Amino acid sequence: MNTEKSSEKSTYPTKPLTRFITDDDNCWQLQEYQDLGGYDGLKHALTLSRAAVLDEIKASNLRGRGGAGFPTGLKWSFVPQGDDAPHPKYLIVNADEMEPGAFKDRLLLEKTPHQIIEGLLIGGYTLDADIGYIFIRGDYYSAIQHIEIALQECYDNKLLGKDILGSGFNFEIHIHTSAGRYICGEETALINALEGKRAIPRAKPPFPQVAGLWGKPTIVNNVETFCNLPHILNFGADWFKSLGRFKDAGTKIFGVSGRVKNPGLWELPMGTPIGEIIEHYAGGMSDGYKLKGYLPGGGSTDFLLAKHFDTPMDYDEIGKQRSRMGTGTIIVLDDKYCPVAMVLNLVKFFAQESCGWCTPCRDGLPWAAVLLEKIEQGKGELADIKQLEDLCKFAAPGNTFCALAPGAVEPLQSALNYFRDDFEQHITQKSCPYCVQSCEQSHLEEDHDK
Amino acid sequence: MTLANEIPTNETVELSDVEKAQIDSLLLKTPYTSGASIDALKIIQNHRGWVSDGSLLALALYLNLPLADLDSVATFYNLIFRQPVGKVVLHPCDGISCDLMGGQKIRQCLNKQLKITNGQTTDDNQFTLIPLPCLGACDKAPVMIANETLFELIQAENLPLILNNLIKEKST
Amino acid sequence: MTNKVTIFIEDLPYQVADDINLLQACLSLKLDIPYFCWHPAMGSVGACRQCAVMQYQDEEDTRGRLVMSCMTPVAEGMRISFSHEKAETFRATNIEAMMTNHPHDCPVCEEGGDCHLQDMTLLTGHITRRYPGTKRTHNNQYLGPFLNHEMNRCIGCYRCVRFYRDYCGGNDLNVFSSKNNIFFGRAEPGNLENEFSGNLAEVCPTGVFTDKPFSQHYIRKWDLQSAPSICTHCSVGCNTYVTERGGIIRKINNRYNAAINGHFLCDRGRFAYQHVNHDNKLTQIWSRAQQSQTTHIFDNEQAHSQLSQWLNETDAQVLGIGSARSSLENNAALHKLVGGNNFYAGIANNELKQLQLLTKTYESKQVALVSLSQIEQSDAVLLVGEDVTQTAPRLALSIRQMTKNAGIAQAAKLGIKPWQDEAVRNISQDSKSPLIIINTDETKLADVAKYNLKLAPNKQLELLIEIEAYLTSKYALTPSAETFSDLAIAIAEELLAANNPVVVTGTHSFDIALLSACLRLSILLRKHKNNSGFYCATSSINALGLSLLAQPDHDIDNLIHSIKSTPPTLLIIMETDLYRYCANEKLSKYLDNIKHIVVIEQIMNDTVKMADLVLPAASFAEQHSSWLNNEGRLQRAYAVMPASDMRQTPVQWLAQHNALDDGQNLYRYMQTITPLLQPIMQIVTTDKSDFPVARQPMRSSARTAFFANIDVKEYAPKRDKKSNLTFTMEGVAGFRQQTLDNSQHKITTPVTGVWSPKWNSNQALNKDLKQSSFQDEADSSLGADLGLKIFDQLNSQEFTVPAAQIDSPSQQLNNLSICPQHHIYSNDELADYSSSIQQLRPEPVISLNQQQANHLSLKSGEKLTISSDDYNISLPCFISKTLADQVVLVPFTEFLRLGTNMHIATKYSAGNANGDAND
Numbered sequence A: 001m002n003t004e005k006s007s008e009k010s011t012y013p014t015k016p017l018t019r020f021i022t023d024d025d026n027c028w029q030l031q032e033y034q035d036l037g038g039y040d041g042l043k044h045a046l047t048l049s050r051a052a053v054l055d056e057i058k059a060s061n062l063r064g065r066g067g068a069g070f071p072t073g074l075k076w077s078f079v080p081q082g083d084d085a086p087h088p089k090y091l092i093v094n095a096d097e098m099e100p101g102a103f104k105d106r107l108l109l110e111k112t113p114h115q116i117i118e119g120l121l122i123g124g125y126t127l128d129a130d131i132g133y134i135f136i137r138g139d140y141y142s143a144i145q146h147i148e149i150a151l152q153e154c155y156d157n158k159l160l161g162k163d164i165l166g167s168g169f170n171f172e173i174h175i176h177t178s179a180g181r182y183i184c185g186e187e188t189a190l191i192n193a194l195e196g197k198r199a200i201p202r203a204k205p206p207f208p209q210v211a212g213l214w215g216k217p218t219i220v221n222n223v224e225t226f227c228n229l230p231h232i233l234n235f236g237a238d239w240f241k242s243l244g245r246f247k248d249a250g251t252k253i254f255g256v257s258g259r260v261k262n263p264g265l266w267e268l269p270m271g272t273p274i275g276e277i278i279e280h281y282a283g284g285m286s287d288g289y290k291l292k293g294y295l296p297g298g299g300s301t302d303f304l305l306a307k308h309f310d311t312p313m314d315y316d317e318i319g320k321q322r323s324r325m326g327t328g329t330i331i332v333l334d335d336k337y338c339p340v341a342m343v344l345n346l347v348k349f350f351a352q353e354s355c356g357w358c359t360p361c362r363d364g365l366p367w368a369a370v371l372l373e374k375i376e377q378g379k380g381e382l383a384d385i386k387q388l389e390d391l392c393k394f395a396a397p398g399n400t401f402c403a404l405a406p407g408a409v410e411p412l413q414s415a416l417n418y419f420r421d422d423f424e425q426h427i428t429q430k431s432c433p434y435c436v437q438s439c440e441q442s443h444l445e446e447d448h449d450k
Numbered sequence B: 001m002t003l004a005n006e007i008p009t010n011e012t013v014e015l016s017d018v019e020k021a022q023i024d025s026l027l028l029k030t031p032y033t034s035g036a037s038i039d040a041l042k043i044i045q046n047h048r049g050w051v052s053d054g055s056l057l058a059l060a061l062y063l064n065l066p067l068a069d070l071d072s073v074a075t076f077y078n079l080i081f082r083q084p085v086g087k088v089v090l091h092p093c094d095g096i097s098c099d100l101m102g103g104q105k106i107r108q109c110l111n112k113q114l115k116i117t118n119g120q121t122t123d124d125n126q127f128t129l130i131p132l133p134c135l136g137a138c139d140k141a142p143v144m145i146a147n148e149t150l151f152e153l154i155q156a157e158n159l160p161l162i163l164n165n166l167i168k169e170k171s172t
Numbered sequence C: 001m002t003n004k005v006t007i008f009i010e011d012l013p014y015q016v017a018d019d020i021n022l023l024q025a026c027l028s029l030k031l032d033i034p035y036f037c038w039h040p041a042m043g044s045v046g047a048c049r050q051c052a053v054m055q056y057q058d059e060e061d062t063r064g065r066l067v068m069s070c071m072t073p074v075a076e077g078m079r080i081s082f083s084h085e086k087a088e089t090f091r092a093t094n095i096e097a098m099m100t101n102h103p104h105d106c107p108v109c110e111e112g113g114d115c116h117l118q119d120m121t122l123l124t125g126h127i128t129r130r131y132p133g134t135k136r137t138h139n140n141q142y143l144g145p146f147l148n149h150e151m152n153r154c155i156g157c158y159r160c161v162r163f164y165r166d167y168c169g170g171n172d173l174n175v176f177s178s179k180n181n182i183f184f185g186r187a188e189p190g191n192l193e194n195e196f197s198g199n200l201a202e203v204c205p206t207g208v209f210t211d212k213p214f215s216q217h218y219i220r221k222w223d224l225q226s227a228p229s230i231c232t233h234c235s236v237g238c239n240t241y242v243t244e245r246g247g248i249i250r251k252i253n254n255r256y257n258a259a260i261n262g263h264f265l266c267d268r269g270r271f272a273y274q275h276v277n278h279d280n281k282l283t284q285i286w287s288r289a290q291q292s293q294t295t296h297i298f299d300n301e302q303a304h305s306q307l308s309q310w311l312n313e314t315d316a317q318v319l320g321i322g323s324a325r326s327s328l329e330n331n332a333a334l335h336k337l338v339g340g341n342n343f344y345a346g347i348a349n350n351e352l353k354q355l356q357l358l359t360k361t362y363e364s365k366q367v368a369l370v371s372l373s374q375i376e377q378s379d380a381v382l383l384v385g386e387d388v389t390q391t392a393p394r395l396a397l398s399i400r401q402m403t404k405n406a407g408i409a410q411a412a413k414l415g416i417k418p419w420q421d422e423a424v425r426n427i428s429q430d431s432k433s434p435l436i437i438i439n440t441d442e443t444k445l446a447d448v449a450k451y452n453l454k455l456a457p458n459k460q461l462e463l464l465i466e467i468e469a470y471l472t473s474k475y476a477l478t479p480s481a482e483t484f485s486d487l488a489i490a491i492a493e494e495l496l497a498a499n500n501p502v503v504v505t506g507t508h509s510f511d512i513a514l515l516s517a518c519l520r521l522s523i524l525l526r527k528h529k530n531n532s533g534f535y536c537a538t539s540s541i542n543a544l545g546l547s548l549l550a551q552p553d554h555d556i557d558n559l560i561h562s563i564k565s566t567p568p569t570l571l572i573i574m575e576t577d578l579y580r581y582c583a584n585e586k587l588s589k590y591l592d593n594i595k596h597i598v599v600i601e602q603i604m605n606d607t608v609k610m611a612d613l614v615l616p617a618a619s620f621a622e623q624h625s626s627w628l629n630n631e632g633r634l635q636r637a638y639a640v641m642p643a644s645d646m647r648q649t650p651v652q653w654l655a656q657h658n659a660l661d662d663g664q665n666l667y668r669y670m671q672t673i674t675p676l677l678q679p680i681m682q683i684v685t686t687d688k689s690d691f692p693v694a695r696q697p698m699r700s701s702a703r704t705a706f707f708a709n710i711d712v713k714e715y716a717p718k719r720d721k722k723s724n725l726t727f728t729m730e731g732v733a734g735f736r737q738q739t740l741d742n743s744q745h746k747i748t749t750p751v752t753g754v755w756s757p758k759w760n761s762n763q764a765l766n767k768d769l770k771q772s773s774f775q776d777e778a779d780s781s782l783g784a785d786l787g788l789k790i791f792d793q794l795n796s797q798e799f800t801v802p803a804a805q806i807d808s809p810s811q812q813l814n815n816l817s818i819c820p821q822h823h824i825y826s827n828d829e830l831a832d833y834s835s836s837i838q839q840l841r842p843e844p845v846i847s848l849n850q851q852q853a854n855h856l857s858l859k860s861g862e863k864l865t866i867s868s869d870d871y872n873i874s875l876p877c878f879i880s881k882t883l884a885d886q887v888v889l890v891p892f893t894e895f896l897r898l899g900t901n902m903h904i905a906t907k908y909s910a911g912n913a914n915g916d917a918n919d
């Protein structure tokens, strides 16, 4: 982990999100956070008017880090303001991180809980909100523990509760640990989960900004999105914009997993080319492995190839290559792992995690999984490929109730495009060309339904 | 191993005072009782390992929520167990990043060593095997969670030791 | 009011209502758009994705995008394509995906032929199965006597849970698990608790929930003969289709009526029909020879000559008892035979008084009689003294819908339409239009009520009088010197704040003072708010109709009084079991003094056993009949099968003797009894139109084989001379006939079932409905099918509702009120003969609260005795946590028999705060 110490506000950091992360084990505690300049952003914000803070956030061009890249300031501006706005208003940190291959929020949650709380408080002040929730994945035990302690520290130090830092601003934060389902990451499903319901996505309109948790105005943002706020307030929108190497502003935590020499996470400027991340930071492929392709932004993004290495990690630029930035965590497929098996793993995951509400997702994904399994076992027919293509179109964006199923078929549709030979080889050869053994293993594994 | 239809029924369960106190504190935070249901289910599970029909009913009565509503929620989530589990629940990751790094082999070794398939509990009730998708530690693949601990960069050879320690930890 | 907008479908312009969604708009244009999760009463949630169409931004846009038509509001100039290849492929794949887990069991599935899923599958053209995997399987559950459960057939449309939970407020059915493993059922097997569960058989698009009693005498839909009918099991008058084959009633289906039942029936209405098939139904004429104490079977001719002989005896003194569960025709025929002076209504004195008070008030037009759909659209309901879930269940469902209006209004402020169901629910959370319940015990509407007051009847009355006084002073704008309780003020303010508050009550409390108070309150509100309404549930389907024919005090109590002092020579009892009203021995003694007793009845009961001549009466299913429901709505029902010579309608039995042998005369006679029945001619279709309507569907099979076990000849179908329905498949069928205007009056040709080309399931209705985002009855294209409201047709009469006296009739002893307890499955005489309903009948108990139990030193389950002049009941007591203080509830049937003079026989020490002396 590349970290940077900066205790002085005057030094403008280049890696703001991780600037509080030190090698010592206590960096998540209030004392150390404050020593390094923590809560300065909040303090500054509290001296400004609400509208001024929102303007600063809008000016920073911060885009949501949860996957869709929606401009944060714009999203916030839909929240009703003023004396007759409904209350309580809610602000929710989406820390559900269950996307396959995504592991960036865990770092922030474990190491910088105060950074998240500070972001949440800034948001709370800006939107005149009353209650914050941290909706965290239930398996992130040490993160949960750290956040619980951090919250207590805040209550003990007038950073939470009534009249925060003497500003007259009141704010509560609750933590909710998820009972585990990928769909909980979808913001409206998350809201249903917080209401103690089945996490089924909600119909929009109304958008949560207007009617969300318990029918009240609600903002949901990713952990990393919130973490940017203290720094934007601290160092200004212009500084933030200047961080990006291409069009998008700020830095981002990028990650690489798979058969690379040095898998891990790095805070890098937005717009860092994909090739640089994989080759330079992740150290390139492990010895004996070649790169076949990669999912640039987690398990629900389309495959890209080595030829796309020059593409900057910028929302629109990756979009132009027909993939997505997603979570910014790259999953690398090597030449020894069967692409069909990889897609099967992913589609099975998404089929398993479907909430069961809409047909294309609930019944279409398991159907695709059955076909992929058939092909992978060497029992496929060429017509199955056509069926898979049909199913990809079937679950296209707009056809389903939420973005789960469209995301689910992204790796599949791009694999059918880039690795079609592999699919056909399975069929003509009636077995997996990669590793006959590894395929049989997958049949041993039964669905772990309860 | 325990089969679904062996779930004991007609048991009468009383919530303990600790459970009640924990649930009461949840209720303070939510404007509607239903908002506490998932957390309350997790509290029950923390104390009892799983949520039996009897404890579900006890909870429904305590929260004054319809039993069907609570069960509808309980059966939706992956980490609420409506069937008994062993002392230690093993969650090896079956996400793609772990599989790329040989996660499948680890799970297979577990199957072999424990002589159970996924979702099952060993005859001696020590282990239940429930693979979970991507545990969010992809740079340390393959990984597994058990006893609230994350095991990183697992190697098949180390599994017996890990399992042994887990049971020891639970027994003390 | 809805306006029209122009939308373009495949580039052609169409006019559609502007407040609906695209799916509704297309259906109203008769386009065959497939759908599953949408339902006209439950709105849209966008789950099934079956209703996809292409939408284009403008004329230039050639790419378009797929939208779910149920989730898309119509808008002026909107351009869509239904047949675009992309949309077609998507819809076909969608159903193919649904079918990956649906078994291919149509031949053994009871839904087959009446299946929305079959229809939609054919519509989308999905024929061959490509899916190579196995299908998931589920265990089924026992769900009680009304429904079968076959979960493997589920296609996950969520209509069942949305209906059961969101629409009906039921909480014991839900969805479990997730992904393609979702399971719809109960947490554990057991009876479904909600009173509307039977609708699931119609709501489910396939065969997951099917009608269990129907299974026991199952017939394919296409072989069912069907006729439009009226439910005769409470005073609401829901519209039904009754279906038959081989003389057995097979099942009851909902018949859409925008003003009353809409899409749903209650379970009593749906399943009570089994009495028509019951072994105890009367099918033979019995005569009892007094001297020899023997019984004989008579033929039709013998019966008539016997009756004629008794009627013409020189000293003949004839009294008749009419019935609240028999049609207007039957009652009028008896009325004519015995004369108005000798015609007694088969109901208790107390009830007749209430009914006649209602009629007088209705005639004065000081209250506005509202329909169920108007209640659904109102914004506040004050519900007094009636547990409507038990006595008029469909009314309770409408009141429940009313409470949602506040949320709908809240959503409207954010631009959300009422049909955007899930959005409305998320926005509204727990905000509800005020429902104020004043009753002795908690009711099943408690979960949606703003005020849930449990008070003894005299306390209820006090509160109402106080509310009335407060409102009077408010309206008079002169501050009153009186002081009012906070409660009265709060309730009155709710009523003041509402635009169209409705006062709902019923006659089941047997408390005339309470009824007067409700009427007075409603009159007061109406004076100041033209939109405020009134609704009163009465005891039986034709109770109000019967009360119009009966002279004051011509009721059972007075009849018994009269036969006790001067027994008539001939008593004709029509469809009334006197033993329900009068204690056993006493009544038998009186009846023994009567020379001849003729009983016209459908089914064996104690009164029949006392008859000298038993004339079996046709059931509702065997007669064309007219019924007046509690709002004064006159409705027509048609026979689904012909009556037999041995089992005729009372009209037919009496026709030879009362000189009213032809139908027209009977109706003209009705008009002479009371001007209120003037409109009767308008609903009676005696004209022969050019279009006979077939009771059998066009697809009917095996007609010639039906009696093949007896004779291979085809039997001539029965002729129906009294309506233009045929008992065959010859005639127009299935689609709704336009109202014909033959310049004198409008005739609506009855429709015997719903059907639309390609739509064989009940969802065909939605092709026929005038789609609107709310049930707008005045504007309904189904106009005259709504029935005729008789009180609207007359000039108003002067009448003042007497002020209620606080200490009037409720059964007060030592401040203790004995009140009747009602139950949906035990009040109705005929429903008792339905085996599935019997299974849910509660054990009779006497209920009281802990405090009363302490006074009486009673423990739960111990017997308590209640006595009247010469009748006692002794029942185990149930200690209720919800019952008002100073109230004792007695099962309704026992309450009737006990009469007005009842008291607790066990020693009772009133107001002894220190407990009972013998404690």
Ligand SMILES: Cc1cc2nc3c(=O)[nH]c(=O)nc-3n(C[C@H](O)[C@H](O)[C@H](O)COP(=O)(O)O)c2cc1C
Binding pocket: A063, A064, A065, A066, A067, A068, A069, A070, A072, A094, A095, A096, A097, A098, A099, A182, A183, A184, A185, A186, A187, A188, A220, A221, A222, A223, A225, A402, A403, A404
């Ligand atoms: C199936 C699904 C899963 C998602 N999971 C997550 C998640 O785990 N974390 C997250 O921040 N956003 C997730 N999202 C995106 C959220 O819906 C939402 O867009 C995001 O939290 C908004 O925050 P942002 O604007 O800060 O990115 C998910 C979306 C979908 C459709």
Ligand code: SF4
Binding pocket: C153, C154, C155, C156, C157, C158, C159, C160, C161, C184, C203, C204, C205, C206, C208, C209
């Ligand atoms: S049970 Fe029937 S109504 Fe319910 S979701 Fe399944 S198919 Fe639909």
Ligand code: FES
Binding pocket: A183, A201, A354, A355, A356, A357, A358, A361, A362, A400, A401, A402, A403, A404, A405, A406
């Ligand atoms: S859960 Fe959203 S598409 Fe299925």
